[in-house]
Amino acid sequence: xxxxxxxxxxxxxxxxxxxxxxxxxxxxxxxxxxxxxxxxxxxxxxxxxxxxxxxxxxxxxxxxxxxxxxxxxxxxxxxxxxxxxxxxx
Numbered sequence: 001x002x003x004x005x006x007x008x009x010x011x012x013x014x015x016x017x018x019x020x021x022x023x024x025x026x027x028x029x030x031x032x033x034x035x036x037x038x039x040x041x042x043x044x045x046x047x048x049x050x051x052x053x054x055x056x057x058x059x060x061x062x063x064x065x066x067x068x069x070x071x072x073x074x075x076x077x078x079x080x081x082x083x084x085x086x087x088x089x
Contacts, residue, residue, distance in 0.1 A: 008020075009021060016036060020032055030071065034069055060072075060079050062084060063088060064081065064084050064086040067082070069083055073087075
């Protein structure tokens, strides 16, 4: 996983590389990616422990608040909206 993470970071603009390397957990990296409107390459989608980012063709919108800050929690088998906490299948 570290190799995939570093390969992803190296593809970022220089000003974002340092900020990405400061992420200490997969959740921090996930938040960084979402906050900067970045997309992980297909082979790195599972960087986020417990879930995957919803990006590209997997992008979802929350049925409750309409936010697209959504991820899929593999343990729960549900999509989760970060802003409002709504969960759905």
